[in-house]
Amino acid sequence: MLINKMLKFNKMTIAYRGLLKTYHLPFSKWRNPAPINRGTKPARMNIRSDGDETIKRGFLEVPNSCINKRLARILLSCLMMFGVWGCKKLTYDDAIPVVQMTSVTLISADSVAITGAVVSNNGDGIQYEGFCHGSDPNPSINEQQIIFETSSNSFTAHVFVQQDSTYYFRCFAANSFSYGLSAPMKFTVPHAKPAIAPCALTNMILTDNGTTNTVDNVYSGTGYASYGVWGLEADCNAGNGPAIRMSFNKLPTNGAYVTVDNAGTFTGNNSPTEVYVEYVNFNTYSMQSGDSVYVAQNANKTLTFSFCNLHYTVSGSKFTDSGKFTTN
Numbered sequence: 001m002l003i004n005k006m007l008k009f010n011k012m013t014i015a016y017r018g019l020l021k022t023y024h025l026p027f028s029k030w031r032n033p034a035p036i037n038r039g040t041k042p043a044r045m046n047i048r049s050d051g052d053e054t055i056k057r058g059f060l061e062v063p064n065s066c067i068n069k070r071l072a073r074i075l076l077s078c079l080m081m082f083g084v085w086g087c088k089k090l091t092y093d094d095a096i097p098v099v100q101m102t103s104v105t106l107i108s109a110d111s112v113a114i115t116g117a118v119v120s121n122n123g124d125g126i127q128y129e130g131f132c133h134g135s136d137p138n139p140s141i142n143e144q145q146i147i148f149e150t151s152s153n154s155f156t157a158h159v160f161v162q163q164d165s166t167y168y169f170r171c172f173a174a175n176s177f178s179y180g181l182s183a184p185m186k187f188t189v190p191h192a193k194p195a196i197a198p199c200a201l202t203n204m205i206l207t208d209n210g211t212t213n214t215v216d217n218v219y220s221g222t223g224y225a226s227y228g229v230w231g232l233e234a235d236c237n238a239g240n241g242p243a244i245r246m247s248f249n250k251l252p253t254n255g256a257y258v259t260v261d262n263a264g265t266f267t268g269n270n271s272p273t274e275v276y277v278e279y280v281n282f283n284t285y286s287m288q289s290g291d292s293v294y295v296a297q298n299a300n301k302t303l304t305f306s307f308c309n310l311h312y313t314v315s316g317s318k319f320t321d322s323g324k325f326t327t328n
Contacts (some may be wrong), residue, residue: 027144061121099118104185109254110162110192110253114133114157115212116155121173128145130148132170141170166187192255201308204326206244218233218327219326228247229251242279252275257292259289262289285319287312
């Protein structure tokens with residue numbers, strides 16, 4: 001997706017502003033100029049009056065306003081001497097952006113926030129920014145690439161990762177010349193501990209506002225997501241009682257998840273640490289924002305969900321659910 005523009009440019013640059021009428025002298029003539037005959041206009045010099053004061057297509061352009069050819073010769077001689085002894089030779093690296101990785105932060109059991117920064121754009125505006133990462137210590141720019149059409153000094157992305165795994169992250173930024181790529185930053189994802197609700201609960205029991213219901217079946221998978229990418233439905237009393245539905249933006253793993261009461265907000269946030277929960281009993285009610293659902297991964301690869309206080313409102317009255325259940 002990123003287009004690498006390999007721009008060939010001159011190795012020597014001089015900017016001299018404010019004196020003479022514009023003369024052009026090819027770079028190849030700087031060190032060994034042909035003699036200039038007094039009183040005649042050299043064929044190899046081209047007088048312009050367009051006010052352009054930049055170096056373009058291999059010519060040194062000396063700005064406006066004196067007609068005195070003798071002074072012109074003196075100035076050109078000085079500039080040629082400067083070109084021999086004092087001019088910095090630019091390299092390809094002098095034109096491309098300079099970037100660096102600034103942080104990799106664990107935000108859930110299996111996701112991280114990565115941040116990069118533009119140290120210098122080297123005088124040319126940034127057009128693209130992004131990241132690449134992999135298990136190789138020196139990932140290429142094309143590996144697991146994330147790219148933004150932005151030009152901020154600092155940029156961040158969220159990346160899903162696996163527990164007990166080591167990753168190497170690099171950031172990049174591109175201008176009209178090409179792209180600059182940072183040194184890799186190493187990060188090892190720890191194994192998260194199972195999360196259990198901090199209250200006394202019995203597995204496969206849902207308590208709705210003081211009324212106890214037995215959870216008979218817990219159906220889960222991508223096909224049970226009302227929103228997001230993975231969901232579950234816990235049915236009570238052989239399908240004749242209430243039910244709890246949960247939607248996640250990823251396959252849940254060990255950790256605590258925060259409820260969001262609006263499906264549109266939940267979908268728009270696409271946060272790996274949020275969960276959308278509904279209580280279903282004839283009607284469907286969304287659980288309020290800010291409550292917690294705890295997830296524990298079991299040795300047999302099932303998942304246990306627990307919560308102490310999930311709240312929903314019916315006609316202005318607030319109800320509370322607690323419960324614990326394990327996927328089939």
